[in-house]
Amino acid sequence: MRTPRVVIVGSSVAGVRVAQSLRTCEYTGEVVLVGEELELPYDKPPLSKGLLAGGERAPKLSLLSAEEADAAGIELVLGRCAVHLDVPGREVVLAGGERLAFDDVVIATGARARPSPWGRPDGVHVLRSLADASALRADLARGGHLVVIGGGFIGSEVASTARGLGLEVTVVDPQAVPMSRVLNPEIGRLFTELHERNGVRTRFGVGVEGIDGVRGALRVHLSDGSVLDAATVVIGIGAIPNDGWLSSSGLRVDDGLVCDEYSRAVGAPRVYAVGDVARWYHPTYATLVRVEHWTNAVEQAACVAHNITHPERPRTHAPLEYVWSDQYDWKVQIAGRTGGDFEHCVVTGPEPGRSFAVLYGDSDRALRGVVAVNWVRALVECRRALSDGGAVSVGEIREKIASLVNPKPRLDRANSNRAPMRSSGSPSLDP
Incomplete structure (x- = not known):
């Protein structure tokens, strides 16, 4: 009788976990x-943070050593x-024709950086892999002007590290504020000011028309007709799931491998997906x-491992979103659902001007999400409240x-007790 085998395709955090x-679930079969x-x-x-910075700040990246495996x-x-x-x-068929038999298979191929629509001249980088980071680090070490295209998490973190x-450093983004997918405009402007206080020039609300030149002498052409000279360019305009290799599988692929609430591929109960490549039904x-979050990948991995080892009592995967970002001297933590679709209020934290929490609520004023900056205790309380299901x-x-x-802190001037929720106006974080 053949020993059961699970094949996991993808060796980043989701696959490793x-x-x-x-x-941990006492699976006794082969794990590949x-x-x-x-x-x-x-x-x-x-x-995008410690590794780029190098020196004493360079982190240990290992998820699994050969000895541990x-x-x-x-x-x-x-x-x-x-x-x-x-x-x-x-x-699973590998390049070269080798076939790996499986009883259960887990798709954990993650996502890749969205490619540059302006080409990739020498000195133009994306950042998704260790090789990407090493190449970018070498160019940053040469100095010169860095232009970052994209004001999301990756772009903002690279800008912070480079400063x-x-x-x-100059950050360019066609959106009006950084991290616009998770921040409404009023709060996003606080992050624009954070860049500018740290000496980064910002060009939000301006698109890129093209890039030409070579490493050390690049030119970034903007939609307003201006041109930025750059030694190095980083493009951080999002990610797309690595699902192309599944197109011939007969499975449903639509911005990721489509799965049920148990992270099983639709119509294929022995095929699972985890992490950035999974698109599943959230009950x-x-x-x-x-969800392109590290925490989600870890939690979904544990859920899938349970479901493989206990198929008779599978668990649903219904996570509370959580993501963090380190930018300059701000630690930004986001839980739940945030952004322009919700009303919000701002509460000043223990360090006025530096720590605060933005609370997001639905039309019934039930808490739906939080952005906490340099205020871990507020984040913990809000995550606990959000876990109660609203x-x-x-x-x-x-x-x-x-x-x-x-x-006891006051609410900031734009958020008095008479108006605890709002959807417009500009918050002030002045002490």
């Missing part, structure tokens, strides 16, 4: 972890690219979602986190 969680890169599995969030009975197949999933035959290295939101109102949690500050 599935493999480790299978052993396939990775496209030759490097041992490594963590990716530090690529051997001790856990995890077979590593690295430097191999999966090109086809044979669902009826239960085989810490002493580079001249709380009653819709398909795809039973806590914005007013209740506002009073609770305000009471954490001693002396």
Whole structure:
């Protein structure tokens, strides 16, 4: 009788955590972890922060050493690219024709940086892999003006790191404010000011028409007719799931592998997906979602490992979104759903002008999300409230986190007790 086998395709955090969680769940079969890169599995969030900074701030990236894999009975197949999933035959086909049989398969191929629509002259970078970060680090070490195209998490973190290295930096984005997917315009402007206080020039609300030149002498042409000279350019305009290799599988692929609430591919109960490549039915939101968050990848991996080892009592995956970002001297933590679709209020934290929490509520004023800056205790209280399924109102949690500050803080001037929720206006964080 053949020993059961789980094949995991993808060796980043989602894939590694599935493999480790299978052993925690006492799975006794074979576990095979396939990775496209030759490097041992490594963590990716530090690529835009500590790794770029280098020196004493360079972090340890390892997720799984060869010794740890051997001790856990995890077979590593690295430097191999999966090109086809044979669902009826239960085989993963690798480049070169090798086939890996499986009883269960987990798709953890993640996402890749959205490619540059302006080409990739020498000195123009995207940032998704260790090789990307190493190449960018070498160019940053040469100095000169850095232009970052894209004001989302990656672009903002790269800008912050580059300023810490002493580079001249400009951030360009067609959106009016940075991180516009999770911040409404009023709050986004606070992050624009954060860039500018740290010496970064910002060109929000302006698009890019083209890039030409060579490393050290690049030219970025903007939609308003102006041109930025740059030594190096970083493009951070989002990510797209690595699902193209599944197009011949017969599975439903639509901005990721489409799965049910148990993270099982629709119509294929022995095929699972985790992390950035998974698009699954979220039972709380009653819709398909795809989440590009490290925390989601870890939590979904544990859920999938349980469902493989306990198929008779599967668990749904209904996470509370959580993401963090380190920018300059701000630690930004976001939980739940935030942005322009919700009304919001701002509560000043223990360090006026530097710490605050933005509470987001729906039309019934139930708490739906929070952005906490340099205020971990507020984040903890809000995450606890959000985990209660919306039973806590914005007013209740506002009073609770305000009471954490001693002396008791006031709400900022744009958010008085007479108007605890609002959808317009500009918040002030002045002490």
